[in-house]
Amino acid sequence: MDNKIILDGQKVSTHIREELKPRIEALKANGVVPSLVTILVGDDPSSATYVKMKGNACEKLGIKSQKIHLPKETTTEELLHTINELNNDTSVHGILLQHPVPSQIDERKAFEAIALEKDVDGVTSWGYGQTALGFGLYPSCTPAAILNIIDFYNIQLQGKHAVVVGRSPILGKPVSALLLNRNATVTTCHSYTNNLPELIKQADIVVAAVGKPEFIKGDWLKEGAVVLDAGYNPGNVGDVEYSSCYEKASAITPVPGGVGPVTISMLLKHTVDAAERTLN
């Protein structure tokens, strides 16, 4: 008997988006159209694709989506000026600066300029700090997606050992914080970690957020581990070697169709949350 669970991101995503529909209707009845602005700097083709996907997801649900496309030679000051205008525009509820920006721009400074109440992508240090201390409005979307998948499938976290591979500001660090706040014991690993397979072998829950294709192997896993793969690499593969990890895991996210779609749903949800907050 195979009671292995494929953690179906499309299914979770559909559930979240269905719940948003009446909320968006109610907002519109109150004269508020939830609105997300995405800023794309330069011509990176995959960034352009991501921005387009996010825009389409918004439109489909009735969230207003506006794309601001700045030239690749934009300066930090110019980008800050754009962000400040959006901060002051009361018709805009969420601001997303698509990562990465061209190298001449101080990306951290640009992220930090986003008003906390419009930081629906969870990139500011203030938002991160609030999330880590347990009262953040908008955690980064991929970490939030991972928690939503865990909850949708009723996976218990309390007292479990979660091993997070990766420590980026919008993924490894905030997902570690969210898991810790849900009473998991959390180990955060990275490129300097010496004994990664040995640590992963202890994990009840593995979060792969390392950005290396098929990096995590099935024989590193404990039998029955839950595997959440936040990676998305060329060739449509995640950060875990799916076939071997599938064999060992009790539950696993596929790539594509796992964490990815839920991440976009989180962005939509946060934008609706932000629009609702303007009514209070």
Added chain:
Amino acid sequence: MDNKIILDGQKVSTHIREELKPRIEALKANGVVPSLVTILVGDDPSSATYVKMKGNACEKLGIKSQKIHLPKETTTEELLHTINELNNDTSVHGILLQHPVPSQIDERKAFEAIALEKDVDGVTSWGYGQTALGFGLYPSCTPAAILNIIDFYNIQLQGKHAVVVGRSPILGKPVSALLLNRNATVTTCHSYTNNLPELIKQADIVVAAVGKPEFIKGDWLKEGAVVLDAGYNPGNVGDVEYSSCYEKASAITPVPGGVGPVTISMLLKHTVDAAERTLN
């Protein structure tokens, strides 16, 4: 041959304070007297002792120390009013709200009201977020003290496995973040952790920040572990059982005379840092 190292907080503390002296002189030559205001609400005797110790340490070094003592029935609004006045007072460089405050006060709201540039005790979520993302000005003082002790004794962190026991906003969480940013692999444990002795057995570095007297036992340690005890409990004991942990550790902080004095030195250093920033 016993080459065990007692991590002498007094020695580290003296070193830090000696380095501050010429900086304080230079500030005064520029017409700036570094100034710390501590706010004590209510009559908790150990809080009063802590505030007095901090004040004395300031005065001894030539840092101006002012104590604001508010009655135990102070409301959140009244406390916020006091904090806002201090935020706006350009002669004040650092603000410390002594924890804990009486139960009718929203402590988190009060912490959050402290201006980031005066948050020398590292209690705001914004300061925490900046610290965790690697560019914070003033990490919480006890975590900063632990890192200073580690550096003073040339203990290597990169690639080491650090196990932090405790996850409070001003201790367990920020020390985990600081260790992670220094390329340690970090496991954060807490009251829901199931197999604490087994996890500690793997640690190259153990940080005890749990607030339970003599909780961590020597036979939990790996031979040669480095033990940093941030606990201070009634009876002058830390969170580790010193005699048994001393036997197994390669280096250990005593209690008292370990992390404690360096914590106060961090507060002094941050206050001087903050005063210097007003000159730029």
